[in-house]
Amino acid sequence: MSFDIDVAIVGAGVAGLSAAAALRAAGRRPVLFEALPRIGGRAFTDHPAALGGAPFDLGASWLHAADRNPLAPLARAAGIGLRATEGSWTRRIMLDGWAATEAELAAYQATSERFERLARARAAAGPDASVAEAVAGLRGDPWLPLVETWQATLIAAADPREFSVQDWHLNELTGGNLAVAGGVGAMVARVLAPPPATLHLATPVRHVAWDRPGGGVAITTGAGTHSAGACIVTVSTGVLRAGGIGFTPALPEAARAALDGLPMGLLSKLGIAAGPTPLLPAGTSLYHRVADAGERAMFFSRPLGQDHIVSFFGGRAAWALAAAGPAATEAFARAELARLLGGAPPLGPAVLSDWGTNPAFLGAYAYARPGCMAARAAMAAPIGAGLVIAGEAWCMDGLAGTVGGAFLSGARAAGLVQRKDGFTGA
Numbered sequence: 001m002s003f004d005i006d007v008a009i010v011g012a013g014v015a016g017l018s019a020a021a022a023l024r025a026a027g028r029r030p031v032l033f034e035a036l037p038r039i040g041g042r043a044f045t046d047h048p049a050a051l052g053g054a055p056f057d058l059g060a061s062w063l064h065a066a067d068r069n070p071l072a073p074l075a076r077a078a079g080i081g082l083r084a085t086e087g088s089w090t091r092r093i094m095l096d097g098w099a100a101t102e103a104e105l106a107a108y109q110a111t112s113e114r115f116e117r118l119a120r121a122r123a124a125a126g127p128d129a130s131v132a133e134a135v136a137g138l139r140g141d142p143w144l145p146l147v148e149t150w151q152a153t154l155i156a157a158a159d160p161r162e163f164s165v166q167d168w169h170l171n172e173l174t175g176g177n178l179a180v181a182g183g184v185g186a187m188v189a190r191v192l193a194p195p196p197a198t199l200h201l202a203t204p205v206r207h208v209a210w211d212r213p214g215g216g217v218a219i220t221t222g223a224g225t226h227s228a229g230a231c232i233v234t235v236s237t238g239v240l241r242a243g244g245i246g247f248t249p250a251l252p253e254a255a256r257a258a259l260d261g262l263p264m265g266l267l268s269k270l271g272i273a274a275g276p277t278p279l280l281p282a283g284t285s286l287y288h289r290v291a292d293a294g295e296r297a298m299f300f301s302r303p304l305g306q307d308h309i310v311s312f313f314g315g316r317a318a319w320a321l322a323a324a325g326p327a328a329t330e331a332f333a334r335a336e337l338a339r340l341l342g343g344a345p346p347l348g349p350a351v352l353s354d355w356g357t358n359p360a361f362l363g364a365y366a367y368a369r370p371g372c373m374a375a376r377a378a379m380a381a382p383i384g385a386g387l388v389i390a391g392e393a394w395c396m397d398g399l400a401g402t403v404g405g406a407f408l409s410g411a412r413a414a415g416l417v418q419r420k421d422g423f424t425g426a
């Protein structure tokens with residue numbers, strides 16, 4: 001049977017671009033359909049006027065797990081500068097108006113280590129539990145909510161009460177972080193750029209029919225319907241859970257159950273122009289000790305020597321602010337910074353991410369609910385004769401939620417298309 005398209009790929013984020021590159025290398029002819037007028041998805045370096053045109057990663061900004069991140073060698077081969085971030089940040093934690101002393105920072109470090117020991121032990125021994133339940137023995141330690149903020153709310157974008165400790169353990173980002181010259185999004189757009197003739201931008205896919213009598217898949221966009229020998233769908237679990245793409249027949253029950261187990265967390269970023277005032281030394285991370293995980297924002301001053309401050313907030317607080325709107329979010333971050341610095345600093349305009357409300361994403365990245373870690377493996381095989389689901393959420397290599405994980409998942413999806421009998425294409 002012949003098809004209009006050999007392999008259709010829905011989404012030109014890292015997973016879709018990685019799948020396309022692997023298929024091209026194998027001699028296949030993939031075609032990408034992307035809803036937005038740009039590639040990269042959640043890896044996106046903007047150059048906003050608010051920050052004087054400086055590169056600003058609205059999504060991914062580091063290559064985590066440097067020693068096993070598949071994008072690091074690609075960036076190096078393209079001559080893109082990578083810099084290890086270990087030791088390059090100075091931490092300043094504020095407690096009721098004063099900066100934590102060395103002894104207090106040592107107490108924080110000790111709580112972090114106890115947290116890791118307890119959480120790893122529970123993850124290994126099972127049964128699965130929430131991160132909060134796994135470390136319940138530390139409740140009452142004044143540093144625990146801040147450790148949970150880092151380990152769950154910021155790194156996994158998830159509330160520790162709703163996040164699987166086994167998933168936390170599987171995806172611990174050990175091995176160092178790399179900063180990327182010019183931004184992660186710009187690097188992705190450069191090293192994974194597909195041939196322009198194989199890319200349809202601003203072309204959202206509305207429908208995928210995957211169980212056709214003659215085999216293959218039919219995908220429908222605003223411009224019409226195309227048949228394809230196979231289809232790799234790489235949109236976020238947020239888009240799939242919200243029904244952003246219709247499927248005929250509906251996705252199998254096991255796939256829908258897996259989606260229930262992998263909701264999207266939210267991490268939001270606000271970049272604020274710092275101007276010439278040396279407000280904080282470059283490379284300072286500044287935040288409050290918190291009473292409840294994720295309730296406050298965290299700030300990085302002048303990353304990569306740039307003239308701006310980046311504010312991060314995650315989990316429930318980030319969702320509440322996304323619902324309240326950009327003005328409320330910006331006001332919150334500026335008020336937080338003023339509290340941290342003991343007075344409103346003279347700052348310039350700001351730029352805010354919209355991952356929680358943008359219908360192309362509906363969150364930052366997926367986390368597993370307690371008991372649902374196995375959901376990440378639910379898409380390890382094709383659905384029907386021609387449909388494969390990929391993306392950061394479905395990475396089983398310990399890098400779920402990251403650009404490295406999205407890359408590996410896309411490559412795996414390409415491998416499934418290559419191996420599957422009948423995925424012969426046009």
Ligand SMILES: Cc1cc2nc3c(=O)[nH]c(=O)nc-3n(C[C@H](O)[C@H](O)[C@H](O)COP(=O)(O)OP(=O)(O)OC[C@H]3O[C@@H](n4cnc5c(N)ncnc54)[C@H](O)[C@@H]3O)c2cc1C
Pocket residue numbers: 010011012013014015016033034035036039040041042043058059060061062063064203204205206234235236239244245267268269353355359360361363364365390391392393401402403404406
């Ligand atoms: C604030 C933030 C900070 C982060 N920090 C880091 C970090 O420092 N390091 C790291 O490794 N990772 C980080 N991540 C996570 C990382 O960005 C993602 O895991 C990764 O980029 C996801 O890639 P993906 O290809 O799976 O999905 P996506 O990037 O979401 O790609 C899917 C694509 O599908 C498109 N799409 C959606 N609907 C349709 C449709 N109907 N038809 C066609 N196309 C559609 C979308 O526009 C998108 O381009 C961060 C993410 C966020 C949001």
